[in-house]
Amino acid sequence: MAVVPEPNTEPAHERSDAARNRALLLDAARSLVAKNGAGAVTMDDVAAAARVGKGTLFRRFGSRAGLMMVLLDEDERASQQAFLFGPPPLGPDAPPMDRLLAFGRERLRFVHAHHELLSAANRDPRTRYGPPVAVLRTHVRVLLASAQTSGDLDAQTDALLALLDADYVEHQLNDGGQTLETLGDAWESLARKLAGR
Amino acid sequence: MAVVPEPNTEPAHERSDAARNRALLLDAARSLVAKNGAGAVTMDDVAAAARVGKGTLFRRFGSRAGLMMVLLDEDERASQQAFLFGPPPLGPDAPPMDRLLAFGRERLRFVHAHHELLSAANRDPRTRYGPPVAVLRTHVRVLLASAQTSGDLDAQTDALLALLDADYVEHQLNDGGQTLETLGDAWESLARKLAGR
Structure with missing residues (x-):
């Protein structure tokens, strides 16, 4: 397994090895998280499942927390891609x-699937209100504005997003007798009441 | 300073000593928190300011965190008293x-004044969604219902309360260019849009 040198001096076969290892490790980590939950996944598990050395895993992601944040970030990007540029009803043709x-x-589906990672990110105010959340805010605010919504759009955006917070959603699912379906209905009720004049 | 024995066997003068010490300690702690912020207050400071032994302080509140939670709880009760039973416009005659x-x-004023303690409580889901928050939810929900509000009242209640969350409020004050006044205006805008049909 190649140790990754400075990007500019790296021969082509090492770069492709590195890219392949990165993809293998992320795929392995994603499968394990889906199967066992983020809290139960160790770095040993990930390295073994990807058949990649544990040293490579640490060199690439720095730490277990680093790996988990990259995983969350990749899934956030895929999700953003879907609601910003994907097919309707999420994307711009609806x-x-x-x-x-x-x-x-x-x-709601996304935060439930990623609740352990999002909950950990929530505990740090820099990530709680960081770039991924800023994209969600902009998206919801633009849609409210496009729907000719009256009143304070920032407050309405934050109120709508609060009901999609990972800790809130898990609390409602575990202790509030809710399901993703009923939470979706509740969110729709609020969104319909706010959007427009 | 008397060590407090079992309540039933405690002579009257010891009970009154204990009550007096408790009040002295809480007053001292409250003044120090107001002056220096909760994060800067030590158990030594509190004991010295109250002129009560540090042993008594620890016997009474268990730990620094215990003292802080009692302080928050007392202030929450006083605040609940005001909005449940106090004069208008907060209380029932309005x-x-x-x-x-x-x-x-x-x-908004309350969470800003108590943001350090509330932020610490937020980190534990049991206190984040615990009894004090349940009182707030019931209060807002009852007022929405009294105002003949249509739609899902639970979702609207949670959305309104999310904008009064201590971490959210501090983030808006510190990084969002808001003041308690503008946050109050934003909350009013949302509340007016939701309440009623």
Whole structure:
């Protein structure tokens, strides 16, 4: 397994090895998280599942927390891609209200699937209000504006996003007798009441 | 300073000593938190300011965290007293919409004044969604219902309360260019849009 040198001096076969290892490690980590939950996944598990040395795993991601954040970041990007550029009803070919409602239900599924990582990120205010959340805020605010929504759009955006917070969603699922379906209905009720005049 | 024995066997003068010490310690702690911020207050400071032995302070509150939670709990109770039973516009002699708007601005002041303790409590899901928050939810939900509000009242309640979350409020004050006044205006805008049909 090649140790990755400075990017500019790296021969082509080492770069492709590195890219392949990175993809193998992320795929392995993603499968293990899906199967066992993020809290139960160790660096040994990931290295073994990817058949890549543990040294390579640490060199690439720095730490277990680093690996988990890269995983979350990649999934956030794929999700953003879907609601910013993907097919309707999430993407731009649907009317704003349809997109908003589809976004709420999609995000509920996303935060539930990633709740352990998002919950950890929530504990740090820099990530809690960091770049991924800024993209969500902009998206919801733009859709509210496109739907000719009256009143304070920032407050309405933050209120809508609060119901999609990972800790809130898990609390509602575990202790509030809710399901992703009923939470989606509740979100739709709020969004319909806010959007428009 | 008397060590407090079992309540039932405790002579009257020891009970009154204990009550007096408790009040002295809480007053001292409250003044120090107001002056220096909760993060800067040590158990030594509190004992010295109250002129009570440090052993008594620890016997009474268990730990620094225990003292801080008692402090927050006492202030929460005083605040609940005001919005449940106090004079208008917070209390029951005002119309529901006036009470709701007064509650929002009052709670913003409260969470800002207590943000360090509330932020610490937020990190534990048991206190984040515990009894004090349940009282707030019931209050807001009852006011929305009294104002003949349509739609999912639980979702609207949680959305309104999310904008009064201590971490959210501090983030908006420190990084969002907001003041308690503008946050109060934003909350009022959301509340007016939701309340009623």
